[in-house]
Amino acid sequence: MKIGIIGLPQTGKKELFELLTHHKVSEKDIASGKPVKGFAEIRDPRFDVFVNMYKPEKEARPRIDMELLPKLEKDSISKGEIFKDIDDLDAICHVVRAFKDDSIYHMNGSVDPKRDIDFVNSELILNDLMFIEKRLERLEKDVKKTNDKTAVKERELLTRLKSHLDKELPLRLVELNIEEKKMLSSYPFITLKEMIIVLNISEDDLKNSSLIETFMAACRPLKIDVMPVSAKIESEIAKLESEKERKEFLISLGIEEPAIDILTRLCLKALSLISFFTVGQDEVKQWLVRRGALAPEATGVIHSDIEKGFIRAELIKYNDLITLGSEEKVKEAGKFCLKGKDYAVEDGDILNFRFNV
Numbered sequence: 001m002k003i004g005i006i007g008l009p010q011t012g013k014k015e016l017f018e019l020l021t022h023h024k025v026s027e028k029d030i031a032s033g034k035p036v037k038g039f040a041e042i043r044d045p046r047f048d049v050f051v052n053m054y055k056p057e058k059e060a061r062p063r064i065d066m067e068l069l070p071k072l073e074k075d076s077i078s079k080g081e082i083f084k085d086i087d088d089l090d091a092i093c094h095v096v097r098a099f100k101d102d103s104i105y106h107m108n109g110s111v112d113p114k115r116d117i118d119f120v121n122s123e124l125i126l127n128d129l130m131f132i133e134k135r136l137e138r139l140e141k142d143v144k145k146t147n148d149k150t151a152v153k154e155r156e157l158l159t160r161l162k163s164h165l166d167k168e169l170p171l172r173l174v175e176l177n178i179e180e181k182k183m184l185s186s187y188p189f190i191t192l193k194e195m196i197i198v199l200n201i202s203e204d205d206l207k208n209s210s211l212i213e214t215f216m217a218a219c220r221p222l223k224i225d226v227m228p229v230s231a232k233i234e235s236e237i238a239k240l241e242s243e244k245e246r247k248e249f250l251i252s253l254g255i256e257e258p259a260i261d262i263l264t265r266l267c268l269k270a271l272s273l274i275s276f277f278t279v280g281q282d283e284v285k286q287w288l289v290r291r292g293a294l295a296p297e298a299t300g301v302i303h304s305d306i307e308k309g310f311i312r313a314e315l316i317k318y319n320d321l322i323t324l325g326s327e328e329k330v331k332e333a334g335k336f337c338l339k340g341k342d343y344a345v346e347d348g349d350i351l352n353f354r355f356n357v
Helices: 013-021 027-032 045-054 074-079 081-087 113-146 149-166 178-184 209-222 231-239 243-253 259-270 295-302 304-308 318-324 327-332
Strands: 002-006 036-041 058-060 063-068 091-097 194-200 224-229 273-278 283-290 310-316 337-339 349-355
Touching: 002 013, 002 081, 013 036, 013 063, 013 231, 013 259, 036 259, 045 273, 045 283, 063 259, 081 113, 091 113, 091 259, 113 149, 113 209, 149 178, 194 209, 194 259, 209 224, 224 259, 231 243, 231 259, 259 273, 283 295, 295 304, 295 310, 295 349, 304 310, 304 349, 310 318, 318 327, 318 349
Parallel strands: 002 063, 002 091, 058 283, 091 194, 194 224, 273 349
Antiparallel strands: 036 063, 273 283, 310 337, 310 349
């Protein structure tokens, strides 16, 4: 699964991609006009707690695929090429400029994050609307010729979606049943995808909670998560050599952790992924699995043979381990659990699987 970074020119999206992936984007990458690929390591404070607790020989954080898409400009929008790239994504991270800097031009002549968000959202909605209109034209002909029941159902669904898009609302807000989701699975609907908006702010706005709350309130009804990032500050943090220096710098700014770390976890939410952990002195590892997955499916993330031979899952809850201090004390307190095939894994679970191959 992958998440793509999009945005208008000069928003800081390339800098954000480099911070997330530690992949330096070259002039050749940009000139290619194709998505730049990389991966982001998930930075989760719970993982660090386990490493400090178990002092493992090995440690392994999870990673997600990231893509930096070509900049959204009038040419790329009119040609429609950018939408093909977006269609290939599982979720979208839209970087929006909210910082003011007279030395960096803005394509519209001024910094106005709301205008830019509305513009991009409208273009994505328009792309979906154009597809539906073309598809409905074909369906009308098919229905007249054959009166095929499947075509009739699809026409009814697409007509409902068109009515929704006509109201300038994204398709992710539409409630769809299993049959309808299956019907739409092969179609390139962009506004069905989850979206994160990253407001690239200046250092002066780091503590401006009212700015962020305003955008959160506006985007929440559209099912869009919003978070602030100062790419300039995050770059300065990344350049510091030691963890001690980074922590001191964050404290001086009144920040608990780098925003870039929080963003990686927000990307997981957009991809409908949660984390579970396997821990011990040999290795601490964080695994990703789809939200709602049952225990056998979680074992399949580790190895397909374990999924086939699944017997049970030994479960410790994160909060119980942290509160009580050790696995032994968790067991003494009666908090150690055994779960079967019908257990739905929850975010933060510490699991050990019993299996027979």
